[in-house]
Amino acid sequence: MQASEKILEFKQVALSFGETEVLKNIDLSLDSGQFYTLLGPSGSGKSTILKLISGQLQPSAGQVVFDGKVINDLPAEKRRVNTVFQNYSLFPNMNVYDNVAFGPRLKKMAEPLIEEKVKEMLSLVKLSGYENRDINELSGGQQQRVAIARALANDPELLLLDEPLSALDYKLRKVLQTELRTIQRRLGITFVFVTHDQEEALAMSDWIFVMNDGVIQQQGTPEDIYDEPVNNFVANFIGESNIVPGIMKSDYLVHFVGKDFENVDAGMRPNEQVEVVLRPEDLDFTTPEEGKLVVTIKNQSFRGDYYEIMAQDDDLNIWQVQVTNPAKIGERVGLTFDPEDIHIMRYDESEEEFDARLEAYEEDNAEAAGSGEGTHESD
Numbered sequence: 287m288q289a290s291e292k293i294l295e296f297k298q299v300a301l302s303f304g305e306t307e308v309l310k311n312i313d314l315s316l317d318s319g320q321f322y323t324l325l326g327p328s329g330s331g332k333s334t335i336l337k338l339i340s341g342q343l344q345p346s347a348g349q350v351v352f353d354g355k356v357i358n359d360l361p362a363e364k365r366r367v368n369t370v371f372q373n374y375s376l377f378p379n380m381n382v383y384d385n386v387a388f389g390p391r392l393k394k395m396a397e398p399l400i401e402e403k404v405k406e407m408l409s410l411v412k413l414s415g416y417e418n419r420d421i422n423e424l425s426g427g428q429q430q431r432v433a434i435a436r437a438l439a440n441d442p443e444l445l446l447l448d449e450p451l452s453a454l455d456y457k458l459r460k461v462l463q464t465e466l467r468t469i470q471r472r473l474g475i476t477f478v479f480v481t482h483d484q485e486e487a488l489a490m491s492d493w494i495f496v497m498n499d500g501v502i503q504q505q506g507t508p509e510d511i512y513d514e515p516v517n518n519f520v521a522n523f524i525g526e527s528n529i530v531p532g533i534m535k536s537d538y539l540v541h542f543v544g545k546d547f548e549n550v551d552a553g554m555r556p557n558e559q560v561e562v563v564l565r566p567e568d569l570d571f572t573t574p575e576e577g578k579l580v581v582t583i584k585n586q587s588f589r590g591d592y593y594e595i596m597a598q599d600d601d602l603n604i605w606q607v608q609v610t611n612p613a614k615i616g617e618r619v620g621l622t623f624d625p626e627d628i629h630i631m632r633y634d635e636s637e638e639e640f641d642a643r644l645e646a647y648e649e650d651n652a653e654a655a656g657s658g659e660g661t662h663e664s665d
């Protein structure tokens with residue numbers, strides 16, 4: 287199969303359990319040879335999508351298309367799809383070799399070929415020489431490597447990975463993230479990886495589907511999703527964001543924090559209510575005279591390679607700022623940014639809703655500012 291061919295599509299796929307609609311009109315299109323991630327909070331429907339791909343579940347409506355054929359009713363064992371789970375799901379009474387050889391044996395592959403396959407797979411996951419080990423002699427990370435080898439030994443066209451790294455500690459997770467990506471590139475098969483960890487999704491994926499409430503909120507490259515979130519949910523879920531209400535003065539002029547800024551990429555209509563997103567790393571401090579607005583430093587935490595600072599403007603908006611130098615609690619400073627880093631999102635709501643939200647937002651900010659005071663460790 288060529289790298290750019292479509293391997294899997296969902297066409298208006300929906301799934302309900304009784305009255306509960308868990309997936310709503312999902313459209314997906316996966317090319318062969320890519321690393322895809324389904325990213326979203328718990329309960330957003332990520333595992334359900336995997337189960338529809340693997341054949342554990344059938345859609346209530348719509349079509350699941352694999353290699354150009356509708357496979358809604360194709361039994362799981364007839365699909366060239368394997369899944370790696372968070373809890374490894376290995377056979378504890380078999381050694382490493384027998385676990386990896388399980389699939390090829392079911393397919394009645396000749397034993398010398400199986401031996402070759404197991405050797406190749408164990409080498410791929412860096413477990414050569416572990417053939418005779420019992421599963422319970424292995425660490426969590428090693429067990430997950432065996433689970434990956436066992437899944438890949440079936441020669442799947444699609445490998446599904448359901449939060450495979452969530453049970454591992456932070457350092458090991460990072461190592462396995464890189465290794466999984468290397469394995470995927472080397473084998474050239476399509477991976478569909480599920481996580482609720484945005485950092486993991488950004489680091490690993492060619493393409494991300496951000497999910498919430500059974501709906502794909504946004505899809506795109508990691509850069510697209512981070513730089514151009516389409517709505518409040520995505521902007522908040524992916525990284526940290528400062529989101530403030532604004533209004534378009536014209537199609538290229540946005541008004542917020544009491545000033546007008548040029549933003550030619552916004553593609554919005556004059557007078558349209560919008561939300562303005564500024565990432566904490568795009569903000570900086572300067573003198574009050576030079577600042578685009580004046581803020582008071584309320585709180586700061588040291589994060590290793592940067593300081594995370596909470597500052598409040600005179601309208602009680604809280605701004606999260608990432609800078610390399612510490613600030614002084616209580617000091618009034620200027621807050622500045624490059625207008626090019628302003629990102630604008632459409633806000634679909636009535637004027638009353640907008641006003642009510644604005645009011646609630648200001649109250650929240652006032653509360654947050656109140657609770658943030660005095661919690662700073664060092665001036």
Ligand SMILES: Nc1ncnc2c1ncn2[C@@H]1O[C@H](COP(=O)(O)OP(=O)(O)OP(=O)(O)O)[C@@H](O)[C@H]1O
Pocket residue numbers: 303306308326327328329330331332333334335482
């Ligand atoms: N068999 C079932 N019967 C009823 N509801 C279910 C069933 N399976 C899943 N759900 C519901 O479907 C929704 C989506 O579940 P799903 O497991 O796909 O979410 P998820 O995004 O993978 O979350 P998590 O990371 O917690 O697994 C949840 O609200 C869940 O309670």
